[in-house]
Amino acid sequence: MSVTSPKTAPPSAAPAGLRTGSLGTSDIAFFVVSAAAPLTVMAGVAPIAIALGGIGAPAGYLLAGLTLAVFAVGFTTMSRHVKGGGAFYSYITQGLGRPAGIGAALLAMVGYNGMEIGVYGLLGSATQDTVHALFGADVPWLPVSLAGLALIWYGGFRSIDFGAKLLGVLLVAETGILVLLAGGVLLKGGAHGLSAASFAPGNVLVPGTAAVLAFAFAAFTGFESTVIYRREARDPDRTVPRATYIAVAFLGLFYAFTVWIAVQAFGDADVVKAAGSDPANLFFTAITTFVGGWAADLMHVLIVTSVIASLLAFHNAINRYGLALADEGVLPRSFARVHTKHRSPYVAGLAQTALGAVVVLAFWAAGADPYNQLLLWVNTPGMLGLMALQLLAALAVPFFFRRISHSEGRARTFWAPAVATVLLGAAIVLVIGHIDLFTGASPLANWIMVAVAPAVFLLGFPLAHRLKTRRPEVYEAFGSK
Template identity: 65%
Template sequence: MAVESAPREGVPEGAAPPRAGTAEQDRSSGLRRASLGVADIAFFVVSAAAPLTVMAGVAPLAIGVGGIGAPIGYLLAGAALALFAVGFTAMTRHVRSGGGFYAFITRGLGRPAGFGAATVALLAYNGMQIGVYGLLATGTQSALEALWGVHVPWPAIAFAGVLVIWFLGYRSIEFGAKVLGVLLLAETGMLVLLAGGVLLDGGAEGLALDSFTPDNVLVPGTGAVLAFAFAAFTGFESTAIYRSEARDPARTIPRATYIAVGFLGLFYAFSVWIVIQAFGSAHIMKAVATDPMGLFFTATTRYVGGWAADLMHVFIVTSIIASQLAFHNAINRYGLALAQEGVLPEALGKVHPTHRSPYVAGIAQSVLALLVVAGFALAGADPYRQLLLWVNTPGALGLLGLQAVTAVAVLRYFRRIRHEEGRWRSLIAPVAAAVLMAGAMWLVISKIGLMTGAPFATNVVLVLLVPASFVLGVLLSLRVRRSRPDVYAHFAQDPGEAGEAAR
């Protein structure tokens, strides 16, 4: 319950005194400070979601299982995540660590849970980033073949992609934000161009709103649509990771989070509705069954022109690159934070003297990506059905799980400290978000076969990787508590402030 005053907002009573000699180290991560505004961080988040790729590559599958009511699934997912953002952004004003999810969970549920969350976050973000190299390879192959009739082996494209992403991440965060801004405008511009063509033409059967009627929304396939929809928002919570590089983070982080969630929810729903209008409600299911991956290309050719479909091939590739870069940056900052906590090797905490980027963490992440891609290539795996779907799946599950646990941590945190947040932010929204996020995770797990196309045993392994990584993190916390109690006692501590008493 909120009270009128507090000794220090966001710090529990009975906090331990800071370690001697660590205030200067904790005060700054070494990254370039106060350089990112609301638009910059929103670009990172929306780019990670890769709107054009999600629409052209995944939305047809959502329509296939959910029918013409599929657009409402994206609105519902967006509304649920906006509810999660209420408590999440409230806590960003109290927790100033660059650790994102694991810092929040540590403050609310204790250090063992925080360690577990950190290992899940590393699994999840790496899974989302590395798996997409399979999509980059197939998307680039399709573009090269469609435009110039050239075939390039997928491993060569994936390896080249790793090097490009490493270089972009090695440069300054401002440089990365500018690249993402250009690429994001290009991909959203393509979908807006398609929408303009369909709206001006009136669609195949005249514009209709039957996608939003109860008869078309309350169907058995809506659950599967929601599973696809929640996965489409992956990465929006990474706003908190950029706190140390944001201008006025108390305002920048919440605004960027709400803008990203609101934009994605509305834009996804609108784009899916547009492609349904392009073929007509009576014919869209046949079009999806005939050529799901060509759905948006066919619509673009019909309503805009063949030149625009050619551009779409190119912009899908740049959309994937933008997503890769956004996740790469997020992973590097997680690695940097954990290295500076003393949990990961100290070298990963180094920041480039000129670019102020976590360049050693970037090298390590790129090497890991090369090894995983090489492993799938040597095994003769399919870049889409196996590298993308199998590696991405634990990533998406991990992030959904972290959102659910974070909602619980927010609730617990505000029950334990003195604060001035209202009941809506500190109690009602976190409780509702925890229930909805847990439900979303259950939906994704229940539809896992539809999303991966993998055998049952493979799906079991993919799902169990998430709780296994959490348990590994908890065991690591116990080891650190015994062998390095000083590191354990100050895990997820805010820069320049005392952490909670070790427990």
């Protein structure tokens, strides 16, 4: 009987693959919700939504959540029939054809990278704010962002279950501080008593709700990444749909509840003025009043950890897209290498980290602001790209089910995705119509940011033609692995 050393695999051993069966429903949900960065979204963005939309802002988050729940019906139904690791682009390929799928693959890589790399600017600025608030000191943002790049690389290099456990801890911490705020407001009865006026039709059906909806849809970006972890999920036909619904339900209800708590902390009559005059400190003022100054200090720290959790979640998603595209033969085969010990796509992770470092250093060299330019100008095209992918995926569902034999109901395979297509299209129009609120940039810069997503998607069509003529075997197999 021969014994093989665990440190040296025999020459005939198969290459290492992702760690299958590692992730349960809660693990995948942690990745998705962490990517959304609930504390950062609430403390940093919700006050602007209140200032623009009034006390009806909480209902906007509920409406966005309901729209994405409708999208999830067709999306998760299709996930039982499409086994590929390419998530969005696999679905779009199977429903709308290979040229659209290749365009979607490019858009996914640009979109997810935009969502992640821009957040290194937020990490730098949030850390600056935290250090200044706690110690009165000023720190440069670039070393913080570069240290973040190294930290996130290491988190992605380690095993996926390590990442899930780390994100679980960070997510509990950031949601816990918001629950603490809610407890203080509820126990003390708010500023002037508790009110349900935020959900009254007269306060919801106002012109400012369009802006609220634009912010609300942006707050859910990345929730669909549940399917990216299909290869590593336990019983993926059950785990992935459950995690998707849990993520959408949690984010929709938690966002709406937390924004309502912020309204109660200042009162229906005063919250809009407070949010408009000092949006950056709305949540810090509320938690200082209803819990204590120590809680505000803790919230500053947890905003930084919230950003780190979001970066790690997006980094892991990007790496798996890179691995899937390498398996397809579109990206270099080296991107498909998986670490023998940690079972992570470490080459894809290195490439993504290097790209992030190049972008961060370029913005620093240009003297750009880490928040107003690195975050907003890189994040916004990424957000629009992922929203466009959601729209294309919803559109792909009925076309896919028309072509296969199945026992799924028509409500899941046609009506829900049709409704989701209309609603997601409306959401994209809302975001584009209020793009200046997201970027604070010139009309020309906004036009360029809006144009990135369609330009990248359309680039996929000549690339598809090139693949079809020069590498037909890669083209024919695309979207099926």
